[in-house]
Amino acid sequence: MRPARLEAFADGVFAIAATLLILNVDAQVTDGNLGDNLLHIWPSYLAYAVSFVTIGIMWINHHTVMSQLGKVDRRFLVATVGLLMCIAFVPFPTRLVAENIRGDNAEPAALAYGFTMVATAIMFNITWFYASRGKRLLRPDADPAVVSGLNRAYLPGPWIYLAATLIAFASPVASVIVFLALALFYVVESSVLGSNSPAA
Amino acid sequence: MRPARLEAFADGVFAIAATLLILNVDAQVTDGNLGDNLLHIWPSYLAYAVSFVTIGIMWINHHTVMSQLGKVDRRFLVATVGLLMCIAFVPFPTRLVAENIRGDNAEPAALAYGFTMVATAIMFNITWFYASRGKRLLRPDADPAVVSGLNRAYLPGPWIYLAATLIAFASPVASVIVFLALALFYVVESSVLGSNSPAA
Amino acid sequence: MRPARLEAFADGVFAIAATLLILNVDAQVTDGNLGDNLLHIWPSYLAYAVSFVTIGIMWINHHTVMSQLGKVDRRFLVATVGLLMCIAFVPFPTRLVAENIRGDNAEPAALAYGFTMVATAIMFNITWFYASRGKRLLRPDADPAVVSGLNRAYLPGPWIYLAATLIAFASPVASVIVFLALALFYVVESSVLGSNSPAA
Amino acid sequence: MRPARLEAFADGVFAIAATLLILNVDAQVTDGNLGDNLLHIWPSYLAYAVSFVTIGIMWINHHTVMSQLGKVDRRFLVATVGLLMCIAFVPFPTRLVAENIRGDNAEPAALAYGFTMVATAIMFNITWFYASRGKRLLRPDADPAVVSGLNRAYLPGPWIYLAATLIAFASPVASVIVFLALALFYVVESSVLGSNSPAA
Numbered sequence: 001m002r003p004a005r006l007e008a009f010a011d012g013v014f015a016i017a018a019t020l021l022i023l024n025v026d027a028q029v030t031d032g033n034l035g036d037n038l039l040h041i042w043p044s045y046l047a048y049a050v051s052f053v054t055i056g057i058m059w060i061n062h063h064t065v066m067s068q069l070g071k072v073d074r075r076f077l078v079a080t081v082g083l084l085m086c087i088a089f090v091p092f093p094t095r096l097v098a099e100n101i102r103g104d105n106a107e108p109a110a111l112a113y114g115f116t117m118v119a120t121a122i123m124f125n126i127t128w129f130y131a132s133r134g135k136r137l138l139r140p141d142a143d144p145a146v147v148s149g150l151n152r153a154y155l156p157g158p159w160i161y162l163a164a165t166l167i168a169f170a171s172p173v174a175s176v177i178v179f180l181a182l183a184l185f186y187v188v189e190s191s192v193l194g195s196n197s198p199a200a
Numbered sequence: 201m202r203p204a205r206l207e208a209f210a211d212g213v214f215a216i217a218a219t220l221l222i223l224n225v226d227a228q229v230t231d232g233n234l235g236d237n238l239l240h241i242w243p244s245y246l247a248y249a250v251s252f253v254t255i256g257i258m259w260i261n262h263h264t265v266m267s268q269l270g271k272v273d274r275r276f277l278v279a280t281v282g283l284l285m286c287i288a289f290v291p292f293p294t295r296l297v298a299e300n301i302r303g304d305n306a307e308p309a310a311l312a313y314g315f316t317m318v319a320t321a322i323m324f325n326i327t328w329f330y331a332s333r334g335k336r337l338l339r340p341d342a343d344p345a346v347v348s349g350l351n352r353a354y355l356p357g358p359w360i361y362l363a364a365t366l367i368a369f370a371s372p373v374a375s376v377i378v379f380l381a382l383a384l385f386y387v388v389e390s391s392v393l394g395s396n397s398p399a400a
Numbered sequence: 401m402r403p404a405r406l407e408a409f410a411d412g413v414f415a416i417a418a419t420l421l422i423l424n425v426d427a428q429v430t431d432g433n434l435g436d437n438l439l440h441i442w443p444s445y446l447a448y449a450v451s452f453v454t455i456g457i458m459w460i461n462h463h464t465v466m467s468q469l470g471k472v473d474r475r476f477l478v479a480t481v482g483l484l485m486c487i488a489f490v491p492f493p494t495r496l497v498a499e500n501i502r503g504d505n506a507e508p509a510a511l512a513y514g515f516t517m518v519a520t521a522i523m524f525n526i527t528w529f530y531a532s533r534g535k536r537l538l539r540p541d542a543d544p545a546v547v548s549g550l551n552r553a554y555l556p557g558p559w560i561y562l563a564a565t566l567i568a569f570a571s572p573v574a575s576v577i578v579f580l581a582l583a584l585f586y587v588v589e590s591s592v593l594g595s596n597s598p599a600a
Numbered sequence: 601m602r603p604a605r606l607e608a609f610a611d612g613v614f615a616i617a618a619t620l621l622i623l624n625v626d627a628q629v630t631d632g633n634l635g636d637n638l639l640h641i642w643p644s645y646l647a648y649a650v651s652f653v654t655i656g657i658m659w660i661n662h663h664t665v666m667s668q669l670g671k672v673d674r675r676f677l678v679a680t681v682g683l684l685m686c687i688a689f690v691p692f693p694t695r696l697v698a699e700n701i702r703g704d705n706a707e708p709a710a711l712a713y714g715f716t717m718v719a720t721a722i723m724f725n726i727t728w729f730y731a732s733r734g735k736r737l738l739r740p741d742a743d744p745a746v747v748s749g750l751n752r753a754y755l756p757g758p759w760i761y762l763a764a765t766l767i768a769f770a771s772p773v774a775s776v777i778v779f780l781a782l783a784l785f786y787v788v789e790s791s792v793l794g795s796n797s798p799a800a
Binding site: 016017020023074075078085088092095100105112 | 619633
């Protein structure tokens with residue numbers, strides 16, 4: 001299989017997972033005064049924006065990885081299916097956070113979101129290091145700067161997300177704010193600084 | 201990343217956002233006499249048609265933009281994610297308008313729809329002018345007529361949509377009718393006149 | 401825009417509309433004895449199969465049309481958006497038929513399904529004849545046999561579907577059986593006879 | 601139609617069917633203590649993972665088949681539509697199993713899942729043997745080892761799944777565990793052993 005084929009499938013999952021996020025906002029509208037209701041559900045808009053941008057940044061990073069590959073094998077395909085399984089899961093904890101961050105259930109919601117991000121970061125590491133270890137699947141002309149940039153950027157990912165997740169035991173709101181800040185950081189880093197480092 | 205890769209992802213979001221619109225019609229069917237019910241929910245059909253065509257026209261315009269680009273960079277990717285975030289949001293206010301335009305909640309519904317369109321038009325401007333300013337991402341052989349056509353067409357977009365939105369404070373129905381007329385205008389302009397000017 | 405770009409977007413809408421059909425089956429499951437429930441909702445399985453195959457055949461036909469085109473223009477794009485709007489609408493009346501064909505609301509459900517098929521057939525005619533009239537968008541080497549086959553096959557489509565729809569005023573069940581037979585005919589004709597004539 | 605066109609459409613259905621699985625998890629969350637709730641619905645996570653991986657492995661296998669084809673005809677297209685119809689159906693029995701495996705309705709849920717897998721395996725056989733019988737659609741340079749590997753792997757599929765399904769009459773839980781073990785086997789076989797044999 002050429003990497004391009006795999007990318008087409010992965011792009012589909014990224015695009016669908018991002019677009020399905022709107023259903024979470026939709027489900028929050030209740031009967032009664034619509035104006036009040038639309039203002040009251042502001043965490044849903046924020047959750048929508050953060051998750052959409054997070055999935056978008058992950059999509060950009062996934063492309064950066066794929067651009068360095070010259071071939072894929074079945075193990076890499078299976079690992080990618082596992083990665084996509086994590087990404088397609090994101091809309092679920094996103095909804096939990098949006099609906100519960102202001103109530104008694106804030107802690108389990110924040111933990112669900114955090115552990116999903118940790119699992120996603122681990123799968124990003126597995127796919128990347130399986131492909132790059134010993135240049136197993138790299139293109140002969142892979143860019144050493146991009147490769148070492150990905151190495152440096154991916155390794156701390158799970159630990160950073162784990163730390164952000166554990167904060168939820170002390171304060172779910174603080175944990176969510178850290179995830180917000182991380183998403184904002186990746187957007188600024190990608191768009192303002194324009195570097196090649198990945199975001200998940 | 202080649203522009204074609206970005207287009208594949210964007211096409212996915214456009215196609216999914218448009219196809220999900222039918223779920224809004226679905227949710228309107230209630231128990232009781234189905235014939236009466238199907239006639240009563242006519243605003244849902246109209247909202248479905250207007251939003252589907254609007255997303256379709258935006259997809260055509262997005263292609264017009266992409267056809268003039270020779271490359272994309274990470275800032276452009278992030279801006280495009282922001283644009284797609286607005287487009288994937290459209291089914292939500294569409295449903296609000298369809299369900300509430302005949303009741304007490306018409307004003308917030310029309311405002312939600314209008315501000316979504318304003319935000320989308322702003323993101324279209326950001327992506328286009330980022331790419332075209334100083335010919336940053338344009339193809340060497342970009343068509344000057346298309347480029348200046350896009351310049352002329354995009355700039356007034358947010359202001360036109362803002363004006364249409366503000367009408368909702370006086371009359372939500374009038375605001376929705378203006379948005380309807382704008383969609384109809386873009387269809388006629390694209391299909392009958394066949395010009396190259398964009399629609400959002 | 402090259403026809404291939406348009407096909408990628410259209411393929412997305414076809415694939416999503418078909419895959420969303422399963423949500424209609426899902427919505428039919430109620431509490432209580434699941435075994436009885438799963439047998440009771442057999443019209444939903446039949447509706448799923450018929451609509452999935454119908455959308456699949458339409459997708460094949462759409463490809464047949466596109467394979468004869470050498471270019472597309474904006475009017476053709478807008479017409480295709482209209483066609484896709486009809487196809488993405490199909491899951492809605494499909495659900496109505498599945499849920500109501502055995503009850504008092506069979507007639508409006510069958511009419512909704514029928515008129516959706518009529519509208520789809522009309523849009524297929526509009527896109528095809530706009531493209532083929534005077535060879536406007538045809539490839540220089542378009543296959544005359546395929547072109548005249550499409551001409552012969554598309555023209556009667558709306559009338560056949562209209563006749564099948566009007567039967568619903570006398571007997572909704574008979575109307576649905578005719579649509580079932582038409583779908584079966586197109587499958588047999590495509591798969592057993594292997595001809596090139598289109599199905600919608 | 602070139603095989604690549606068909607793959608694009610099939611990829612869309614695979615990607616959407618897999619991504620829609622998260623809606624099943626979503627629907628399981630109820631009011632009350634979210635922490636308890638999230639622990640209680642663990643079968644939904646397992647069902648999500650098993651079905652996502654199963655669809656992913658099927659996607660890999662489908663690519664293996666397509667990689668050996670040099671052309672497709674209308675009968676093959678119709679057969680593929682039938683195959684995709686089975687794959688897009690998978691989210692439905694997955695949800696039934698996740699929601700009912702611990703209650704009185706475990707048997708019909710397990711049977712629904714099992715028969716869906718049997719039907720999918722049969723459609724995989726039909727598409728593959730139609731294409732490979734007498735090398736009807738094979739590329740001139742199709743790999744004989746891959747072809748005979750697909751022959752050996754596909755034929756027993758329906759019988760293995762049928763046996764796993766029939767176990768549900770004695771013990772639905774045992775049947776589901778067998779399906780779990782089969783999915784795990786295919787993942788291990790694909791990723792650890794890295795062979796070319798298909799999984800559905």
